[in-house]
Amino acid sequence: MFRHLLILVLGLGLAGAAQAQDLQPVLQIHADEIANPSRSSVSVTLDDLVSTGAPQVSDFLERWQDKGVWQRDDGLFFFAKQSGDDLAIQDIDSGAQSVAPENAFTQLKPNGGVRRLIGTALVQFQLTDPDVDRRSTAVDSIARRPDASQLAPLLKSIEGEPDKKLKARKTQLANFLSASFAPDTPDRIAAINSMSTDTSIEARAVLNQILTVKAGVSADQPKGNVARILTVGSDLSQADAYARLVDAGLAAPVVSHNDIRDALAANVVDGRAGGIPTAQLDTQDARERAYTALAQAGTVPPLVTMAEQRAATENYVFYEAYDEKNIAITEAARAALNSIETRVGVSQAVDLTLDALSLASIYFLAAIGLAITFGVMGVINMAHGEFIMMGAYTGYVVQLFVPDYTLSIIVALPLAFAITFAAGVVMERLVIRHLYHRPLETLLATFGISIALQQLAKNIFGTQARPLTSPAWLDGALVFSDVIQISYIRIAIFVLALLFLGLILFVLKRTRLGLEVRAVTQNPGMAASMGINPDRINMLTFGLGSGIAGIAGVAIGLYAKVTSEMGADYIVQSFMTVVVGGVGNVWGTLAGASLIGFLQKGIEWFNPSNTLAAQTYMVLFIILFIQFRPKGIVAQKGRAAAD
CATH class of the missing domain: 1.25.40 (Serine Threonine Protein Phosphatase 5, Tetratricopeptide repeat)
Known part of the structure; x- marks a missing residue:
């Protein structure tokens, strides 16, 4: 009696309580529902709480959702946390804090459905x-x-x-x-x-x-917001169409072979089923004749022949109807979705182009050093990938001593060039110069050197991948939309490839070394007769190509794993790039890298789940391409081109 009187008094004073921004009176109005909430009825309580506009509502809903609200024996609600055998309680309106015995309180534990509804109401405040x-x-x-x-x-x-x-x-x-x-x-x-x-x-x-649709079937022209009419045989198979009739209760179900066997087994009388001895029911035709006899006697459901199924489906219209009843809304949604899909298609093409450009820049960096050595000297250097690996490990070692990643990259690039340039010169002086004009022996020698360099790297750095960390300003990606985005590291590699292109063109076109390299490339004999030392040019050229490979290794190491085998991942693509583009030509290398990069990304787009198959198809394409254009995209000029 006292409790009902208390609720009545609180109800009469609700307006005054709301003005005073006290929440407890409103909670007492809905005390039973708050203490034992149900998903079907708690919405009224939540609406009343939200409508008060009291600043405590947001905090109360959060605490209630997180099971932080307790009810005292007299019906009042408090925020509370367990503190040993007692509770640290807080008044909902005043915020006054105190300690009380836990046995005088009951914790409110709304179920998952109620907590979701509380969360929805809470969002309005948040x-x-x-x-x-x-x-x-x-x-x-x-x-x-x-x-x-x-x-x-x-x-x-x-x-x-x-x-x-x-x-x-x-x-x-x-x-x-x-x-x-x-x-x-x-x-x-x-x-x-x-x-x-x-x-x-x-x-x-x-x-x-x-634009969600549901399947329908009608004996007449369908009504409502019809998405499309389905044609049996093209949009819908005969079996599926008849199954829809069965599901709609418009046709008798099809009796399967197993159903026929079960029915015959259940109706064997004196060794016969459907008037046919069981010993003769060893074929499907015999079983169907026996079943038909049982069906004519009304014992089992009748068989439905294919002709009957086709006749039944011809009498009905199969369609898909929108769940949305308003035609204007679905038309607008269809037009908007078509526009979006067109934009997505264009965006995917742009994104694929960016990926292809990025891959082409990586292949260009990896191959440009090989293009110089292979083009000028005709040396098949199978250890070129290991110079890339040496450059990447140089970057890793520099970062061990220079913790600033930006500064470490600035230091690593010229240092990698110097180290691999020196390694290339040593290799040329000790091995390569003794094997000129002996391509098979050069290939075998450089292949052996590549294995030795890999093993040396394993002995020094181990077999685990080593981190070559990019600066913080290269983290993340440049995002144009949900479809078009490219990582900053790939952008940096693309910019580096452009810088190298400009630098190499400057060296080859504007310096004496470049003039001598081009002379030796086009006609070594004539260059020697003009006072150029081909032996010295070969040494410097091989060192230059190796040094560029080292710089490429630093750039690639920021993007790929740094291991002793990383060079093997790029040696095949590098040779393909040089051969397809045109031996000894910078522009040819750029063209070859672009062709291979775009080709690989295009094949991967058609078959994204199998990158190995994409690379296989790419190699086959390259082989066919070389058959029709053996000198590459940009053929070499000069007398050497005819050799």
Whole structure:
């Protein structure tokens, strides 16, 4: 009696309590529902709490959702935490804190469904919370579980949102909710139309949800918002069409072979089933004749022949209808989705082009040193990949002593060039110069050197991959849209490839060394007669090609793993790049790298699950290409071209 009187008094004083911003009186009105909430009825309680506008509501909903609300024996609610055998309690309105025995309180434990509803109500407060992280969390919560009730508070929070990025996200999400839940059709159509340029996965998911269809069958022309009429034989198989009739209760089910066997076994009388001795039921035709006899006697359901199935499906129209009843909305959604898919297709082509350019720049860096040595000297250097590996390990060692990653890369690039240049000169002086004009022996010798260098790297650095860490400003990716993005490391490698292209062209076209290299490349005998020392040029050229491979190793190491075998991953592509582009030509190497990079990415796009198959197809294409253009894309000029 006293409890009901207390609730009545609290109810009469609700207006005054709301003005005083006290939440406890409202909680007492709904005390039973708060203490034992159910998903079907808690919404009324939540609506009343939200409508008070009291600042404590947000905190109460959070605590309630996290099981941090306790009810005292007299019915009052408190925030509480366990502290040994007691509770540290806090008054919901005043915030006064005290300690009380736990046995005088009961913890409120709403179930998962109720907690989700509390979370939905809580989002309305979090959208305007002073903390930007809480506002962002609220927006993410709406995106995960969109609901019509969230549209109004979301729209209301947009205008006062100070964070530009979050405001744009709120606007985008409001469009998504408006497209699905706006009460007026023009508002829904306007929201849908505004999404026609949004290529995000969320936008496509919203439109696909609006365009959800369900299968239907009708004896007459179908009514409602029909998506399309299905043609039996092309859009729908005969078996599927008849199965839909069976599911709709418009046709008798098909009797399977197993059903026939089971029916015959259940109706054996005096050694016969359907009038046929069981010993003769060893063929499907005999079993069907026996079953037909049982069906004519009314013992089992009749068989449905293929002719009967075709006749039945011809009498009905099969179709797909939109779940959305409004034709104008589905038409707008279809037009917006078509526009998005077109943009996505273009974006995918751009993204594929960027990936291909990135891969081409990597192949160009890896192959340009080989193009110089192979083109000028005709040396098949199978150890070229190991010079790339040496450059990558140089970058790793530098970072052990220079912890600043930006400075370490600046130091590693020239140091890698110097080390691999020296290694190339030593290799040329000790091995290569004794094997000129003996390509098979050169190939075998350099192959042996590559194995030796790999083993040396394993002995020094071990078999585990070593990190070559990029500077912080190369972390992440340049994002143009949900479809188009490219990592900053790939951009840096692309820029480095362009710088090398310009530098090599300058050396070859504007310096005396370049003039002598080109002379030796085109006609070694004539160059020697003009006072040029081909032996010295060969040494410097081989060192230059090796040094460039070392710099390429630093760049590639930022993108790929640094191991003793990393050079083997690029040696085949490097040779293909040089041969396809045109031996001894910088522009040919660039053209070859571009062709191979675009070709590999294109093949991978058609067969993304099997990169090994893509590389195999690429090699086959290259072999065919060389058959028709053996001198490469950019053929060598001069007398040497005819050799």
